[in-house]
Amino acid sequence: MIDTIGTEIAEGEERIRLDVADHLAVLTLCRPAKLNGWSWESTRQLGLLADRIRFDDSVRAVLLRAEGRAFCAGIDVTAPGGAITGVSAAERTRNYYEGIRWVHERFAVFSRLPQPVVAAVQGYCLGFGFELALMADIRVAADDAVFALPEARLGVAVDAGGDLRIAREAGAGWAKYLALTGRRIDAATAERLRLVQQVVPAADLDATARSIAAEIAAQAPLAVQGIKRSVDAFADAGLPAALDRTAMTAALTLTSEDCREGYTAAATRRPPRFHGR
Numbered sequence: 001m002i003d004t005i006g007t008e009i010a011e012g013e014e015r016i017r018l019d020v021a022d023h024l025a026v027l028t029l030c031r032p033a034k035l036n037g038w039s040w041e042s043t044r045q046l047g048l049l050a051d052r053i054r055f056d057d058s059v060r061a062v063l064l065r066a067e068g069r070a071f072c073a074g075i076d077v078t079a080p081g082g083a084i085t086g087v088s089a090a091e092r093t094r095n096y097y098e099g100i101r102w103v104h105e106r107f108a109v110f111s112r113l114p115q116p117v118v119a120a121v122q123g124y125c126l127g128f129g130f131e132l133a134l135m136a137d138i139r140v141a142a143d144d145a146v147f148a149l150p151e152a153r154l155g156v157a158v159d160a161g162g163d164l165r166i167a168r169e170a171g172a173g174w175a176k177y178l179a180l181t182g183r184r185i186d187a188a189t190a191e192r193l194r195l196v197q198q199v200v201p202a203a204d205l206d207a208t209a210r211s212i213a214a215e216i217a218a219q220a221p222l223a224v225q226g227i228k229r230s231v232d233a234f235a236d237a238g239l240p241a242a243l244d245r246t247a248m249t250a251a252l253t254l255t256s257e258d259c260r261e262g263y264t265a266a267a268t269r270r271p272p273r274f275h276g277r
Contacts, residue, residue, distance in 0.1 A: 007048060015042040018049045023060040023217040024210075025053045025115070032068025037076025038128035040099075046132075047106030054113055060224065061217035062117040063209055064136055071121045071145070072129025077263070089255055096251035100159055104243050107160060111135040112232070114225040116216050120209035121145045122202055126184075131162030134169070137228060139195065140209040141187040142202040147195065148184040155262030155274060159250030161243050168235055169194050 015036075017028045027049060029036040053059050066072060084099055086092030110117075119136035125147045133139055133147075149166075151158050158179050167175035170193040178185070187199045200208045216224060253259055258274045265272035 009045055009048065013041070014045070015039065016045045016049055018052065020053075020056065020059060022214070023058060024213055025056070025059040025062045027053075027062060027064045029066035029072055031076075032066075032070075034076050034078075035070040035073035035124060036066050036068065036129070037074065037078075038072055038132070039076045040103075042076075043103050043106045047109050050106075050110040050113055053115065054109070059115055060219075060221050061213045062113060062115050063120065063213040064117055064132075065120040065206065065209065066122065068123075070123035070129075071119075071125040072127075072132060073124040074127030074129055074150070084254075092255045093251045096254045097247055100247040100250050101244070103160060104247060107132075107135060114228070116213075116224060116228050118209050118213040118216070120205050121147075121196070122205055126150060128160060131158070131160040131165070134162050134165040134195070138197050138212060140198045140200060140205065140212065141190060141196040142205040143187050143199055144202050145187040145190070145196075145199075146184050147187075147190050148182060149179045150182040152180055153182040153262065153272070154266060155256060155258035155260075155272065156253040157246065157249040159246060159254075161239070161246055164239060164242050164246070166193075166195065168239075 014030055017030045019026045053062060084092060084095045086095050117136040118138045119133045120140050121133050122142040122145055125133055125145055127150055130147050130149055149158050149162055163175045163179040166178060174193055190196045191199045257277050261274060262272045
């Protein structure tokens with residue numbers, strides 16, 4: 001697992017770039033060659049940059065965007081430190097549980113920013129990418145965006161709470177439908193399910209999302225932040241306890257034989273053979 005203590009981002013190792021101007025913080029996923037694949041280091045950097053935004057009085061809104069043809073295609077399985085080890089299955093499960101709780105803590109810093117977050121989503125928005133987008137307050141999608149939670153197809157649980165957030169936005173039935181099947185949906189379907197607030201042509205995505213973020217930034221900061229806190233307090237009731245259950249379920253599945261089979265099958269492009277162990 002990566003060093004979770006570091007407070008700096010080494011030059012050339014950026015997974016996310018932060019730019020601040022005109023009361024707007026722009027967070028850009030900047031590994032387009034990897035389809036902005038997610039890793040432990042991506043999580044560390046997200047938490048670090050979110051803390052910088054949190055205490056920057058000049059920032060009144062946040063734009064979350066990505067370079068390249070994908071917003072985020074999910075976990076980068078080639079990233080170093082991807083696997084968590086342990087002498088026994090119990091120790092590995094414990095270590096995964098603590099690792100996922102650490103991820104939840106970093107994501108909470110981002111999702112609970114006092115400033116509203118507008119996400120601009122294009123191309124593949126899968127797995128962790130979909131879960132990250134769902135943490136934004138407002139989501140704008142390009143008409144070429146594709147969304148999915150494919151974890152069950154790989155033998156693992158949805159580990160960052162994306163299914164819980166879909167249940168909040170679209171209802172429990174749709175959360176189960178998407179998370180249990182791993183099916184992909186297009187931008188129009190995501191809009192119909194209220195998972196995105198607006199769909200625009202890909203060429204208009206950045207300008208549209210920036211315009212919304214700038215409009216929010218122009219409002220009274222205390223009022224804006226108070227509104228966000230009030231709505232979140234209502235919408236996220238019960239979320240912390242559910243996320244802890246999610247962390248344990250994810251830890252158990254990540255250390256299972258089914259998980260090993262799921263990733264092996266995906267790598268060799270064959271159907272997986274799961275046995276429930």
